[in-house]
Amino acid sequence: MEWLKRMQAAIDYMEDHMDERITIEEIARAACSSTHHFQRMFYMLSGVTVGEYLRRRRLTLAAQELASSSSKVIDTALKYGYDSPESFAKAFRKVHGVSPSQARHAGVKLKAFPRIAIQIMLKGDQEMDYRIVEREGFTLIGKVIETTSAGGKSSKEITEFWRACFEQGVIQRLSEQIEEEKLYGVVYGFDCEQDSFKYMIAGRAARGALADHPQAAEVGQAAEADSQTADEFKTLEIPASTWAVFTCVGPMPGAIQSLIHRIYQEWFPATGYEHAGTPEFELYPPGDSSSEDYQCEMWIPVIKKE
Structure with missing residues (x-):
């Protein structure tokens, strides 16, 4: 289905640019859609807003990076769009329940928000007048x-x-x-x-x-x-x-x-x-x-x- 392909193209675009500053206009353009229509469709199909998706995915990737490498917290914060270690730490703790530095400790449980795969099912079992x-x-x-x-x-x-x-x-x-x-x-x-x-x-x-x-x-x-x-x-x-x-x-x-x-x-x-x-x-x-x-x-x- 054409719209499914367009939506998937927008998700691919977001995933390819997680460590860059991207705008909703650029994302919607990848779906060949207006920004308003894309935002509404994305939310109704995925259950999260575009902004939520980007934040959760970036914090998921940031946690994986901190847990598996020696990258500095400030470098990771800047990489994923946060202007300061403080704002990054606040957002990180809200999602993962621990601070960015604690994410390095062995055995610490971290949350993972997976990449979305959109599936549209046209049921047709109920009329829409x-x-x-x-x-x-x-x-x-x-x-x-x-x-x-x-x-x-x-x-x-x-x-x-x-x-x-x-x-x-x-x-x-x-x-x-x-x-x-x-x-x-x-x-x-x-x-x-x-x-x-x-x-x-x-x-x-x-x-x-x-x-x-x-x-x-x-x-x-x-x-x-x-x-x-x-x-x-x-x-x-x-x-x-x-x-x-x-x-x-x-x-x-x-x-x-x-x-x-x-x-x-x-x-x-x-x-x-x-x-x-x-x-x-x-x-x-x-x-x-x-x-x-x-x-x-x-x-x-x-x-x-x-």
């Missing part, structure tokens, strides 16, 4: 958190964010600023260096609500607010896009989390589409989201890969 939609741009208003995929934190933090927004009355206050009952869960603002992104619980902004909110200066960026109500909420411009829209049925958040993984593990590799790199969102209509027959949608902006 989707449609391709052209939609004009629109404005959302909502509350934002910043989270990270590293260590699987985002799933837990986003679930907690929804719970807190309901319990603390944020959703009720937001309902006064939007023009329809549907709620959006928006993912945007990826930071390659920090493995972080922003998540907004939002709604379609009512005309009156926008008066207190300056429009976002750039597509996909939330504008800071300056009024008393606006202090809590930000606006976000969603650009006109081609969307792949997937139907999701089942209790939240498990059903939507499972669908998102299937989109990246099964749908993208089997189609000629890539993520457009602009905000994506979950669309939640009113109803009992814990119900087995609750139905929502996942909207992902796509471009046709040449």
Whole structure:
């Protein structure tokens, strides 16, 4: 499969340059992919972010080098991208549980994070209902958190964010600023260096609500607010896009989390589409989201890969 070959080429590139400073742009180029699409695909297929993979592999190789050679700790630290022995020692201890110097001792147990081999399995045993939609741009208003995929934190933090927004009355206050009952869960603002992104619980902004909110200066960026109500909420411009829209049925958040993984593990590799790199969102209509027959949608902006 073409995408499998491209992903493997990117992994090979990373492995061949573990002792060099490489960028996500260079890695994605090896996969003939955009940086955004590559990062999402890599995480969904491997379970770790690109940054996590590089850190773990470099610390694995560093431990092997220290245990089997007489190389100095500072030389090893610099070789694998650390600016100082202190930062290297901190990262090393976090992974291996011992200091770099202790790694030389006989009998010391070290962790090994093996080279990833990507395998894509198109099961086809469960239908994925989707449609391709052209939609004009629109404005959302909502509350934002910043989270990270590293260590699987985002799933837990986003679930907690929804719970807190309901319990603390944020959703009720937001309902006064939007023009329809549907709620959006928006993912945007990826930071390659920090493995972080922003998540907004939002709604379609009512005309009156926008008066207190300056429009976002750039597509996909939330504008800071300056009024008393606006202090809590930000606006976000969603650009006109081609969307792949997937139907999701089942209790939240498990059903939507499972669908998102299937989109990246099964749908993208089997189609000629890539993520457009602009905000994506979950669309939640009113109803009992814990119900087995609750139905929502996942909207992902796509471009046709040449």
